[in-house]
Amino acid sequence: MTIKNAQARSSLALLIEEKLGYAMTKQVKPVSTNSRYSHTTSQNNFSIQSPHGTLKRALKRSQLQRIQRQQNIESIMGMSLTLCPDVTSRGRPDPDWLEHFITLAEDIANQTMQKLWAKILVGESIAPGTFSIKSLQTLKLMTQREAEALQKCASLCGYLEKEDSYLIILGYYKKPSILDLLRKGSTETMNLSQAGLSFPQILTLMDINLMYRQEIESASLQKGQSLTLVYQNKRINFEAKSNDLVLSYYKLTQTGDELKKLINTPVNKAYKQLLSKTLEEEFNLVWE
Known part of the structure; x- marks a missing residue:
């Protein structure tokens, strides 16, 4: 294995641990030669070694996801206060619009994209009705x-x-x-x-x-x-x-x-x- 390959696997393993909350380790499996159902390719050689059951691991992953989403929305709202000019507002954003905004924006972790979402919140706070929910959905699905x-x-x-x-x-x-x-x-x-x-x-x-x-x-x-x-x-x-x-x-x-x-x-x-x-x-x- 080359150094570059080793770095890629190490980086991937770290990413997986961050998202799952547990590290994955390589299994040592006995080689089966007689089983008619044995496969020689595409085997999963890695699993989580933990005293915690699947349910507890799932709950931990859910907690990590909720923490990340909270950090994302806090970052976007903090940026919006930084970007907001000192002007007169025409009213408050529609409550339903705001709930849609939070639901869509909380999965945005990229800082460049977070800034765009912060600008949307600023614009809607100054002039409600500036950005439609359809525009929010389009931005959420937009690729690089x-x-x-x-x-x-x-x-x-x-x-x-x-x-x-x-x-x-x-x-x-x-x-x-x-x-x-x-x-x-x-x-x-x-x-x-x-x-x-x-x-x-x-x-x-x-x-x-x-x-x-x-x-x-x-x-x-x-x-x-x-x-x-x-x-x-x-x-x-x-x-x-x-x-x-x-x-x-x-x-x-x-x-x-x-x-x-x-x-x-x-x-x-x-x-x-x-x-x-x-x-x-x-x-x-x-x-x-």
């Missing part, structure tokens, strides 16, 4: 890969105030004029992977219902009309240079909107450059 996809997505999202939602501008097209119906009109689309958000990550966000599956189009913009988005603390106006311009974008779902609020990241620099390069021919981009 899915969380990374949301993180990448967040830095590309602009906030549309009039709809209270987040979206990612993809490009635009110009409707053909009546005098030129045979032409499709000019179209420009960005490759979001150049800004760090790959197509598989987009599909992941769609699969977990954080992003709508279909691209969405804005209303037709005439010359001088604009669409305004907010990227963290900066506003950008997309002002049309000519008539019949339509912006295309991906839009987050209600659950996506709620979870996006947990992630405060500045606008992605590569995406900002892509926006300017892709839209500059037909739009004036004004940052405020």
Whole structure:
């Protein structure tokens, strides 16, 4: 056995002891050669050597689990007090919501994820109704890969105030004029992977219902009309240079909107450059 293998087994044994409350030791079994039911592979060679019966061991494991859950929820609530700004609250969270929150959050042991749950509690304490139970359930089941996809997505999202939602501008097209119906009109689309958000990550966000599956189009913009988005603390106006311009974008779902609020990241620099390069021919981009 190599040193690396030995370290892995030692680490695994320690993990098992922490969760079970008892160490597992290797059994010495006599080799059976005549039994028709004997197996030569996939045998369990380890067991717990303890004077305590199975029931008492189960009770101890349950106690350890309850202790860990209590430590988790105390950590999250402590973080929430640290993160909470000195602002006026609009009321108390709904009691049923709070019970769901505790039930879902008490199994969160990762400190990074605990901080997200703490932010949720802060947000709900300031403005009850900010986070739905569905969003809590989605966050609870989210894998590391899915969380990374949301993180990448967040830095590309602009906030549309009039709809209270987040979206990612993809490009635009110009409707053909009546005098030129045979032409499709000019179209420009960005490759979001150049800004760090790959197509598989987009599909992941769609699969977990954080992003709508279909691209969405804005209303037709005439010359001088604009669409305004907010990227963290900066506003950008997309002002049309000519008539019949339509912006295309991906839009987050209600659950996506709620979870996006947990992630405060500045606008992605590569995406900002892509926006300017892709839209500059037909739009004036004004940052405020």
